[in-house]
Amino acid sequence: MKSNGNNIEKTIVEKAKEEGASLAGIARVEDLRASPSVERYANAPFYEAYDRDHPNYFEFKGYKWGEEHKSILVWALEHPISEPQLDWWSMKVKGFTPGMGVMRLQSKKLRIWMGEDLGINALSLPYQIEFGGAFLKDASHLAGLGVIGKNNLLVTPEFGTRVRLRGIFMEAELEPTGPIDFDPCNGCDMPCHRACPREAFRSGAFERALCKQENDQRDADVEILDGSIMGIDEPSEVTKPCRYCELACPVAQGASL
Ligand code: B12
Ligand code: SF4
Ligand code: SF4
Structure with a gap:
């Protein structure tokens, strides 16, 4: 299916917002395939950093993105400072974090709506690249x-940077809604780099291994939290991932606290 000029893109973006997306847009999968993450990740997949017998080890066997998927709908859910639990991980929460649980349901509703109302076959994307997921920052x-x-x-x-992302591949050639002209880092004195407890930006660029050390330590420091905090019926082991580099960014700090 090709965009027929009736602004189907606008209809899809508006529907995503109606379902609760804080922001939404469309990109071409062809452009995503050309993004810098594609080659970089294939050369150094994230889970490769674990031992093969580690419970968190998933083997990367190449990208599973189908040729029929021409466009991606990507949307953001705001994670305000006042709702830190949106980002906390528990194996008992569907979607793993309360925030991703919300986005998982949004994804299902949007996928069904695309098929029934627009006649567009669509695929809800999983989080991990190993299971067919896409690079959501690049797509955004x-x-x-x-x-x-x-x-x-x-x-x-x-x-600012206080959002979480989700995507749906669509069997339709749609017009991209970006990129935008926005350059917040120009002239900023980089509090995001100074905030990192592992100095993961010591070389001037992000170093995944250092960030992983911090988040692995947080995985080891699980807490048992009451189910009501995580939106489930029973207490569970909860990990609180690091957000220092995210929360230090001054962009739109006043938008919601
Ligand atoms: C694996 C993973 C991790 C791993 C490895 C991180 C890494 N970046 O390698 C770990 C566990 C360490 C991690 C940590 C974090 N993560 Co993480 N992570 C992911 C995941 C699943 C894949 C990311 C990935 O491997 N990308 C590929 C690697 C090669 O590239 P990269 O380092 O991301 O950088 C590339 C881009 O920036 C791109 N790029 C740079 N400039 C440009 C310019 C253009 C034009 C384009 C197109 C691209 C581009 O090129 C870079 C190199 O190839 C995504 C979810 C998803 N499916 O996308 C979430 C995701 C990226 N993580 C997220 C978050 C929030 C975090 C943390 C803050 C922890 C937390 N509280 O959840 C930290 C932040 C670390 C940091 N400063 O980057 C969010 C990002 C939200 C946002 N506002 O951007 C995502 C999208 C998940 C989500 N739920 O929404 N993460
Ligand atoms: S704090 Fe935000 S605006 Fe400043 S350099 Fe870091 S990411 Fe860019
Ligand atoms: S998530 Fe934490 S450890 Fe990782 S880069 Fe950001 S501040 Fe550093």
Whole structure:
């Protein structure tokens, strides 16, 4: 299916917002295939850093993105400072974090709506690249949600970097809604780099191994939390991932606290 000029892109973006997306946009999968992450990740997949017998080890066997998927809808859910639990991990929470649980349901509803109302076959993307997921920061940049900041994260004009992302592949050739002209890091004195407890930006660029050390330590420091905090019925082991480089970014700090 090809975009027929009736602004189907606008209809899809508006529907995503109606379902609760804080921001949404569309990118071409062809452009995503050309993004710098594609080659870089294939040469050094994240889970390769674990031992093969580690429970978190997943083997990367190449990208599973189908040729029929021409466009990606990508959307953001704001994670305000006042709701830190949106980002906390528990194996008992569907989608692993309360925030991703919300986005998982949004994804399902949007995928069904695309098929039934627009006649577009679509695929809800999983989080991990190993299971067929896509690079959501790159897709968001291409779709015009924001830009990749010096904290190595997506920085949006509306919510700064305090957003989480999700995507759906679509069997339709749609017009991209980005990128946008936005340059927040120009002239910024980089509090994001100074905030890192592992000095993961010591070389001037993000070093994954140092960031992983911090987040692995947090995995080891699990806490048992009451189910009501995580939106489930029973207590569970909860990990609180690091957010220092994200929360230090001053962009749109006043937007929501
Ligand atoms: C694996 C993973 C991790 C790993 C490895 C991180 C890494 N970057 O390598 C670990 C566990 C360490 C991690 C940590 C974090 N993560 Co993480 N992570 C992912 C995951 C699953 C894949 C990311 C990945 O491997 N990318 C590929 C590697 C090669 O590239 P990269 O380092 O990301 O950098 C590339 C881009 O920036 C790109 N790029 C740079 N400039 C430009 C310019 C243009 C034009 C384009 C197109 C691209 C581009 O090129 C770079 C190199 O190839 C994504 C979810 C997803 N499916 O996308 C979430 C994700 C990126 N993580 C996220 C978050 C929030 C975090 C943390 C803050 C922890 C937390 N609280 O959740 C930290 C932040 C670390 C940091 N400063 O980057 C969010 C990002 C939200 C945002 N605002 O950007 C995502 C999208 C998940 C989500 N739930 O929304 N993460
Ligand atoms: S703190 Fe400054 S340099 Fe870092 S991502 Fe935000 S705007 Fe860019
Ligand atoms: S998530 Fe934490 S450890 Fe990783 S780069 Fe950001 S501040 Fe550093």
